[in-house]
Amino acid sequence: MADGPTINTIAERAGVSIASVSRVLNGLPTRQETVRKVMAAADELGYVRNAVARSLKSRRTHQVAFAMADVGNPAYLAMLRQIQPVLKAAGYRLVLHSTDAVVADEIDVLHSLGERYVDGLIMSPLRVTEAHLEMLAAARAPVVIIGSVPDGTRVDNVRADSRTGVRLAVDHLYALGRRRIAMVNGPLDTVPGASRGEAYREALRDLGVPYDENLVQIGDFYRAEGGRAVAELLARVPDVDALLCANDLIALGALDVLRAAGRRVPDDVAVVGMDDTDLAAASWPALTSVSLGSAERGKAAAELLLERLQGGDREPRLVTVPPRLVIRASTAGESAESADERERA
Amino acid sequence: MADGPTINTIAERAGVSIASVSRVLNGLPTRQETVRKVMAAADELGYVRNAVARSLKSRRTHQVAFAMADVGNPAYLAMLRQIQPVLKAAGYRLVLHSTDAVVADEIDVLHSLGERYVDGLIMSPLRVTEAHLEMLAAARAPVVIIGSVPDGTRVDNVRADSRTGVRLAVDHLYALGRRRIAMVNGPLDTVPGASRGEAYREALRDLGVPYDENLVQIGDFYRAEGGRAVAELLARVPDVDALLCANDLIALGALDVLRAAGRRVPDDVAVVGMDDTDLAAASWPALTSVSLGSAERGKAAAELLLERLQGGDREPRLVTVPPRLVIRASTAGESAESADERERA
DNA sequence: TTGTATGCGTTATCAG
């Protein structure tokens, strides 16, 4: 692992100046003979340009960071899957940050933008605090936020529409004739928990269905917790005929418990998840789920950032990704088997 | 987004030399008064050190790359989940590469190591060609390979033991009394396809079960393809009583088709997957799967690389991660319901 | 066309 060759090494070997070497390496007009000598020397030495020195000079790193709360969360991974190829195609490397849902870590990432080790940042914050907004205003590189920021914040922004998403689910269940539609939510002090809970209430109101707080059960965004929440709910409200779960994991827990309790899905109880992760299609019965467009949001964010990196200044943009209800066997009127057939096709 | 302040800016403002600024910023012994002035100036200016310049000087980027075939593959994501926190804790950033299963792209990543934008690399190659080995031998930074390399290759190496893994599965099925154990595999020209297929044959031989090529079906490593393969298999060998699937996706496809065909799982046909991805626990019936230790391999690789980065020279190391059979309802003798209960606990 | 010299922002050596 000896020290690698530099343009100096090449210059010596080829008997030319480093300026000529640089010119040849960058394809600038040069005499054929010089080109030949330089290329030969570079080849023999196994020269590879030093990206760091290049960045220092050019002030561009060709790196972009993606900061998310948790590498383990399938919704973020869906974003990652879309972001990666877009950046790669444009010649950017992707630097990954997992902030472990710690706000201080997010601020840290924003701060580290000043270190200039990346040209831009895509961030999906757990919540948006005052500190976030201050850092954003002072950011020394372009940032795209996935998630809602206050109106007027001067940042490119990609959001989901969870309000409409919840409405799609509730309307669907209502259309199937369900009238005892429960919501199994995560903690209300999280952004998704709060907004989805509120949207549920609104959707019911618009349908003229009275709000019954007995039908709301708070747990956490994991399978086992979701299962426990559903068990409690069933004990309290035995006549529930539909469950709107705040994410797919909760919904899987719901399926577990319903099965154990001998309730048929969807005949006795229909179940809807949210996020439409891979798990939804894998479960049995396959899970109807509200896609909040994780993948689309990731793609849009990457594209916005690239435009900003290449295009220069323009007004901040807001992209809202519409939700989509993906109907599968857990709510379908038809038999589970045929629904599954369709899904696989 | 004006140009950020540098140590020069600070030096002017504080009325000292850039050398003093650097010393203060790095905590080297300095007079109190100087420290105060520099810190004050730095604070007012909102100074953040430039990581690129630092790297150029120190020859360390504090970045590590992870190159995998496909960001979409849950097995790689399991590695990623373990690698990320280990690197983060050690102060390294993670640069992600997805090579899209293109060998040329992998070589490219290896080549780009010479650009020195990272201090080291963890790579999980699809296959290991001569070109790989040449590049590895000439690599200008430490590399850890996840996956088997030829004996004698001077690289830190973390491997799974798919041979034993397959054996665990076959023995398990045999112990359950199954004698018509089929293998649903992916393409044989892939590394996993080849090794798993071979291991299946060996495991049967050691059990004294005659090898029946009718029981081997080749498809691809995806759900729909797996389903199709199983359908063909069922048509050809109706009396099959167990399926060993080369990954979890194939196994999910198998469950689909078996259900559609009215075969009960596990009563009529037992099903085993491989990789033990999240999907295995999500499916119904929950899928027995052979964990090849994706998570453990990722963790081990990250630790090996860190040791190498911090520790300096030592002989290349080989870590082999043992497989583990995770028994769930798709093979369990007990009722599916009770097995599911246990799984959730 | 080519070479010399300078700067990108830091760190580190060496006199003072």
Next chain:
DNA sequence: CTGATAACGCATACAA
């Protein structure tokens, strides 16, 4: 303890 100054590897304005 502090200040000039020389690298780190590359790109480029300017002079030859």
